[in-house]
Amino acid sequence: MERIRITVGLGSCGIASGAKIVYEALKEKTQKLNVQIVKVGCIGICRYEPIVEIYKDGNRITYINVSEKDVEDIIEKTIKNNEIIESLSLKEENNNILNDPFLKRQTRIVLENCGKINPENIDEYGGYKALRKALKMDKDEIIHEVKESKLRGRGGAGFKTGDKWSLVKASAGDKKYVCCNADEGDPGAFMDRAILEGDPHSVIEAMIIAGYAVGASEGFIYVREEYPLAVERLKVAIKQAQSKKYLGKNILNSGFNFNLELRLGAGAFVCGEETALMASIEGKRGEPRLRPPYPAEKGVYNSPTLLNNVETFANIPIIILNGSAWFNSLGTDKSGGTKVFALGGKIKNTGLVEVPIGTELKEIIYDIGGGIANDKKFKAAQTGGPSGGCIPASLINVKMDYDNLKEIGTMMGSGGLIVTDEDTCMVDIAKFFLDFAVSESCGKCTPCRIGTKRVYEILDKITKGKGTIEDLENLDNLSKHIQATSFCGLGQTATNPVLSTMRYFKEEYISHIVEKKCPAKVCKDLLKYKINKELCKACGLCAKNCPVNAIIKTDDKYEIDESKCIKCGACFNNCHFKAIEKE
DSSP states (O other): OOOEEEEEEOSHHHHHTTHHHHHHHHHHHTTTSSEEEEEEOOOSBGGGOSOEEEEETTEEEEEOSOOGGGHHHIIIIIITTOOOOTTTBSOSSSOOGGGSHHHHTOOOSTTTTTTTSOTTOHHHHTSOHHHHHHTTSOHHHHHHHHHHTTOBOTTSSOOBHHHHHHHHHHSOOSOOEEEEEEOOOSTTOOHHHHHHHHOHHHHHHHHHHHHHHHTOOEEEEEEETTOHHHHHHHHHHHHHHHHTTSSBSSGGGSSOOBEEEEEEEOOOGGGGSHHHHHHHHTTSOOOOOOOSSOTTTSOGGGSOEEEEEHHHHHHHHHHHHHOHHHHHTSSOSSOOSEEEEEEEESBSSOEEEEEETTOBHHIIIIIITOSBGGGOOEEEEEESGGGSEEEEGGGTTOBOSHHHHHHTTOOOTTSEEEEEETTOOHHHHHHHHHHHHHHHOOSOSHIIIIIHHHHHHHHHHHHTTOOOHHHHHHHHHHHHHHHHHOSSHHHHHTTHHHHHHHHHOHHHHHIIIIIOOOTTSOOGGGOOEEEOTTTOOOOOHHHHHOTTOOEEEETTEEEEOTTTOOOOOHHHHHOTTSOEEEO
16 A cells, blocks of 8 residues: 655744644654655745645645644544545645646746655655766856856846856866855845755755866855754755765766855845855855955955855756756746746735746736735835835736846846735835845945935935925935945945835825825824724724823714824724724
């Protein structure tokens, strides 16, 4: 009798939702059954966690939002009696997660193994087939395949990956390094974390192939310490690769030597910049340095260094195995393959989305994401994190590729995609990202250290109703000056959210300044709370929840004393009759 396989999503999102408790309960209660309980990474649909999948008699049964109390039913009804538990089912009919619209419309290449294989079992990864093939290829042939694939860096800048590899190979040096940037720092981005947690061997295999192709014998994965699960699974994967002779001396009897180490970052956003990252690897303060020379000539320990991010590397084994022609058939004329987006914000289906480069934003938001939460109107999508910009509703049909996004004033970035709705204030969004930039500036150059702070102060002034029309001109000039004169990419892109929101939502800035109103009713200092006496039922909940006793009862109804009101919103949030109105 074939052994039943049960997988439990134990990525960070699953564990946070209680999946570890479910996993342990399943292990305990199936000890006497012909069942294999397997931990897997995140499948990408975060709202369904914890996810338990049962592979039995050729079928794949998916249960969502599973809790410990459901374990007994799963064993008795599904494992023993082949009964589908409708209350846990993804759908009542054809209970297979691959048929869910969120996954059905995706093209999963990089994420193919995530949620399917045990990331802590190298045998489930598949035997490093791409490495075996690459070691029999000429080094220039490998680089040619990467070039022909039209793979561009997935970390933000979109530099041609094959060209970078070629530069490192051509650089003279007794020692060369391969580095992986796993210092994912954009707010709302979690693509790289999911890959490392769900399929770490894809990155390790790619780095070994890269080392062979460019002539490097040592590599570093620079990963943020705030990713403890990713760090742990990388450690396990490296040890397993060493035990199988994929890492170390004379790899697969090829005569090629390659070693790999982890370097843990302390969470500094600036260490996503390549020269700052390399300084941190060396144990120095994470600050960018002047270029040229570029890392391809002088990187880690002044040696030629190849640096790509997690998602970029994860594409390499696929390219080697399937060929460049197959890979670039998925993208556009200038960029091959797929892109993984972390879809978040005011969207019904949050999670990881992998689609061919060039897919329209509208398809991602509505066909895959399920549309805007609470059926609100789509307002804008922020791409590229704090270094990117916004795409307004008028451009929802834009094709998501490097060149198109640059043309409309934003960027692909690492893949964060934050959706906003009609209740979002775009001035407040710009202020949020500038606050982040101010906090994360390394302080090395004046434009970034001081300039971003001045921009933030102007935005703060506007959101408090104290701005002037002259502030708009100052914002524009200062933002462009910071872009032109900052030392590194962080400063050069820090004001993109400001310029982008001013370009597409200038009327909101003007409303804050001239009318002293926030159209989205978000900016606290410009709000007024009123009680609609026709809707008020005099239940007293608003008064009971007011922390400053600003709500008093008069004539069997309640009203707000504006002189005491701190605009905390407690009354608004606790009124069951929608009698509290924002003005």
